[in-house]
Amino acid sequence: MTDYFYLIPLALAIGAVALATFMWSLRSGQYDDLDGAAERILFDDEPRAGSDQIESI
Amino acid sequence: MSCCAPGAGFAAVDQAATADEVLLASREIDDGLRQSDLSVPQIHCGNCIRTVEGTLSALPGVAHARVNLSTRRATIRWRADAPPPPFIEALAQAGYEAHLDDIAAMAGDEQQSELVRALAVAGFASSNIMILSVSVWAGAEPATRDLFHWISALIAVPALVYSGRVFFRSAWRAVSHGRTNMDVPISIGVLLAFGLSLYETAQGGAHAYFDAAISLLFFLLIGRTLDHMMRERARAAVKGLARLAARGALVLDPDGSPTYMPVGEIAAGMTILLAAGERVPVDARVQDGASELDCSLVSGESRPQPVAAGSELQAGTLNLTGPLRIVATAAAKDSFLAEMMRMMEAAEEGRSAYRRIADRAARLYAPVIHLTAFLTFLGWMAVAGDLHRAVTIAIAVLIVTCPCALGLAVPMVQIVASRRLFEKGIMVKDGAAMERLAEIDSVIFDKTGTLTLGNPRLVDADRHAPGALALAAALAAHSRHPYSRALAMAGGTLAPATVSFTDVTERPGCGLEASAGGALYRLGRPEWALGQGAATADRSDAGVVLAKDGASLAAFRFDDRVRAGTSEAIAALEAAGLGVEILSGDRDEPVRRLAALLGVPHAARVSPGGKLAQVEAAAAAGRKVLMVGDGLNDAPALARAHASMAPASAADVGRNAADFVFLRESLLAVPQAIAVARAAQRLVRQNLGLAVAYNVVAVPVAVLGYVTPLVAAIAMSVSSLIVVGNALRLGGGATDDAMAGTARAPAAKPVELAAGGAL
Numbered sequence: 001m002t003d004y005f006y007l008i009p010l011a012l013a014i015g016a017v018a019l020a021t022f023m024w025s026l027r028s029g030q031y032d033d034l035d036g037a038a039e040r041i042l043f044d045d046e047p048r049a050g051s052d053q054i055e056s057i
Numbered sequence: 058m059s060c061c062a063p064g065a066g067f068a069a070v071d072q073a074a075t076a077d078e079v080l081l082a083s084r085e086i087d088d089g090l091r092q093s094d095l096s097v098p099q100i101h102c103g104n105c106i107r108t109v110e111g112t113l114s115a116l117p118g119v120a121h122a123r124v125n126l127s128t129r130r131a132t133i134r135w136r137a138d139a140p141p142p143p144f145i146e147a148l149a150q151a152g153y154e155a156h157l158d159d160i161a162a163m164a165g166d167e168q169q170s171e172l173v174r175a176l177a178v179a180g181f182a183s184s185n186i187m188i189l190s191v192s193v194w195a196g197a198e199p200a201t202r203d204l205f206h207w208i209s210a211l212i213a214v215p216a217l218v219y220s221g222r223v224f225f226r227s228a229w230r231a232v233s234h235g236r237t238n239m240d241v242p243i244s245i246g247v248l249l250a251f252g253l254s255l256y257e258t259a260q261g262g263a264h265a266y267f268d269a270a271i272s273l274l275f276f277l278l279i280g281r282t283l284d285h286m287m288r289e290r291a292r293a294a295v296k297g298l299a300r301l302a303a304r305g306a307l308v309l310d311p312d313g314s315p316t317y318m319p320v321g322e323i324a325a326g327m328t329i330l331l332a333a334g335e336r337v338p339v340d341a342r343v344q345d346g347a348s349e350l351d352c353s354l355v356s357g358e359s360r361p362q363p364v365a366a367g368s369e370l371q372a373g374t375l376n377l378t379g380p381l382r383i384v385a386t387a388a389a390k391d392s393f394l395a396e397m398m399r400m401m402e403a404a405e406e407g408r409s410a411y412r413r414i415a416d417r418a419a420r421l422y423a424p425v426i427h428l429t430a431f432l433t434f435l436g437w438m439a440v441a442g443d444l445h446r447a448v449t450i451a452i453a454v455l456i457v458t459c460p461c462a463l464g465l466a467v468p469m470v471q472i473v474a475s476r477r478l479f480e481k482g483i484m485v486k487d488g489a490a491m492e493r494l495a496e497i498d499s500v501i502f503d504k505t506g507t508l509t510l511g512n513p514r515l516v517d518a519d520r521h522a523p524g525a526l527a528l529a530a531a532l533a534a535h536s537r538h539p540y541s542r543a544l545a546m547a548g549g550t551l552a553p554a555t556v557s558f559t560d561v562t563e564r565p566g567c568g569l570e571a572s573a574g575g576a577l578y579r580l581g582r583p584e585w586a587l588g589q590g591a592a593t594a595d596r597s598d599a600g601v602v603l604a605k606d607g608a609s610l611a612a613f614r615f616d617d618r619v620r621a622g623t624s625e626a627i628a629a630l631e632a633a634g635l636g637v638e639i640l641s642g643d644r645d646e647p648v649r650r651l652a653a654l655l656g657v658p659h660a661a662r663v664s665p666g667g668k669l670a671q672v673e674a675a676a677a678a679g680r681k682v683l684m685v686g687d688g689l690n691d692a693p694a695l696a697r698a699h700a701s702m703a704p705a706s707a708a709d710v711g712r713n714a715a716d717f718v719f720l721r722e723s724l725l726a727v728p729q730a731i732a733v734a735r736a737a738q739r740l741v742r743q744n745l746g747l748a749v750a751y752n753v754v755a756v757p758v759a760v761l762g763y764v765t766p767l768v769a770a771i772a773m774s775v776s777s778l779i780v781v782g783n784a785l786r787l788g789g790g791a792t793d794d795a796m797a798g799t800a801r802a803p804a805a806k807p808v809e810l811a812a813g814g815a816l
């Protein structure tokens with residue numbers, strides 16, 4: 001019985017994290033252009049838009 | 058590699074927007090940047106993304122350019138301190154036709170993201186509750202069971218509020234207007250199931266239906282979200298087409314300086330400078346200049362109309378050959394376009410509100426299940442006298458009959474059907490349109506732009522010496538008159554002319570004049586090109602003559618090109634028992650010629666109001682008319698008809714009024730759309746039958762009190778899967794083969810259509 005006190009909150013927390021991640025990805029526009037994303041992954045060099053992020057790391 | 062590199066510089070001749078127009082359609086964002094949205098319909102692969110983004114980023118002043126491949130749009134941010142960079146021209150150079158898009162139009166996605174969020178929450182909640190429920194079904198001891206029920210309740214409450222509001226809101230709207238729709242029984246079922254489960258949990262009871270309530274929301278939201286995405290996709294595709302209405306115009310101030318003004322601010326009496334290639338923004342009178350106008354979208358008239366000082370112009374017509382100075386005779390709100398809009402609104406009110414088949418089913422269904430549940434309650438009260446037991450069983454009846462299958466039965470079929478139409482280049486406005494299209498019994502076609510393409514074609518291209526045609530084509534390339542374009546296109550494949558022209562001038566209403574090697578070449582009206590000595594016999598049948606120093610080199614004849622697949626489409630419609638008719642605003646002669654060719658009854662010189670009256674008369678006689686048209690003059694009839702279709706080339710207003718828009722040239726889209734709509738209607742009926750059959754089995758079990766949460770979960774899932782599986786049959790199978798057969802052998806089509814009608 002005591003296992004429940006860890007396992008159930010853990011299961012729910014994992015689910016909630018997945019839900020929050022999905023909501024975040026939805027809000028940040030990652031599903032706006034699915035066709036485009038499928039093509040862009042094949043580009044060798046993402047022009048400027050991507051390089052900003054790399055520099056900031 | 059070059060899958061998408063059309064002739065560079067060929068596109069966007071009409072579309073070239075002025076800097077003022079770009080500024081007017083852009084929006085200010087922070088950091089001193091402005092944002093413009095372009096619709097670029099030709100983007101369709103990764104290569105296009107790179108070319109378009111590369112071209113735009115290379116322009117000075119552009120801070121950021123990003124292409125959205127799904128919606129075929131490009132978003133550009135540019136520095137506001139400089140005039141807008143020439144995006145459209147740059148893209149035209151790269152071979153992409155682009156036009157300005159309204160940024161405000163992007164706001165439509167709000168509803169979709171709400172649905173997706175509600176779906177995600179329902180998915181999370183239902184899967185977690187289901188994990189707990191399986192443990193309970195597996196035989197948990199009472200203390201564990203109660204704990205799991207409480208946790209389920211905790212997860213269910215936010216999911217019910219967040220995801221359920223989509224249904225509750227719609228149900229409340231229906232009820233408060235004294236109607237019912239499918240969301241009413243859904244909402245009642247879900248809420249009662251939740252209430253009962255909460256009570257049972259508090260009492261330490263064995264059965265709770267949290268899983269059933271939340272899975273039901275999850276399943277229904279899947280259907281609803283897919284439905285919305287499909288429609289959104291079609292809407293975006295239609296919106297990506299060229300805008301035909303003028304956005305603004307160059308107005309001359311009293312002191313003589315030109316200002317670019319939005320159409321809405323133009324008042325009667327203002328003087329407007331109208332360049333060749335621009336559309337007339339408001340009703341106006343010509344003050345100065347001569348030109349020819351393309352009225353095909355406004356009146357259906359297929360021949361360019363010459364205009365000179367004093368001529369009255371209707372808003373929406375296209376100025377072809379020469380610059381004009383015009384005086385506005387009406388503001389935009391009183392112009393021809395606005396008048397058509399008003400007629401359309403009135404016509405839409407005349408179209409009796411169509412009740413969706415799902416809503417009609419719900420109207421029968423909801424009272425029946427609610428009455429059954431109530432009778433079950435009374436029955437158990439009479440037999441056992443146990444209030445708690447009677448309520449539990451009555452609610453179990455509601456849960457089992459809760460229209461999961463019924464809620465999915467119609468949208469699933471329509472999603473699959475609209476996907477299939479989308480693949481054929483036909484966009485559907487909504488599911489109701491598909492239901493109406495399946496019911497039609499006669500078809501009325503417009504002529505110019507619908508049965509024909511609305512632009513002339515050289516009819517006797519192979520009769521001319523290649524040299525003369527190449528010469529004419531080289532000269533014609535300097536003009537945007539429809540005849541010149543047809544000549545340029547016909548001569549495009551030939552070896553280029555060896556003569557190089559100088560001093561090319563266009564004489565509005567006459568033709569083109571140029572000199573080369575000391576000789577004077579003229580391409581245009583016979584009486585003008587050949588001078589005074591023209592033989593009258595030549596005049597009647599030759600549209601355009603190419604002359605060198607007054608001597609005829611070649612005479613060209615033109616005809617409006619009939620849309621591909623027209624006669625096959627008409628034959629298919631007639632074979633399916635549909636009445637076909639042509640109503641045109643054009644002159645009698647071309648209409649009669651086309652009608653004779655196709656063998657259908659016709660009426661010419663029909664005014665917009667006349668078309669509307671014809672459609673209304675047919676409706677009053679109990680006929681269900683499909684109107685197919687493209688022009689502004691068709692818009693009221695499109696809005697009034699039982700169902701309506703428009704080609705992609707239609708005027709904005711017509712396209713927005715139509716239920717279906719077909720993007721490809723072939724008119725076979727009309728019988729194809731009808732066939733798919735009828736096949737979909739057949740599957741919808743089957744699905745509704747399946748849902749009824751399911752209830753015939755499930756209700757007695759529930760009434761007798763044998764339903765547990767496990768039984769309810771299995772019954773609901775199975776019925777939903779069967780309905781979805783049946784809907785997917787539309788994707789392949791019989792209809793697909795018949796369709797494929799149509800493309801090759803038109804004779805196959807009527808059989809398919811007739812079969813669709815019989816079932």
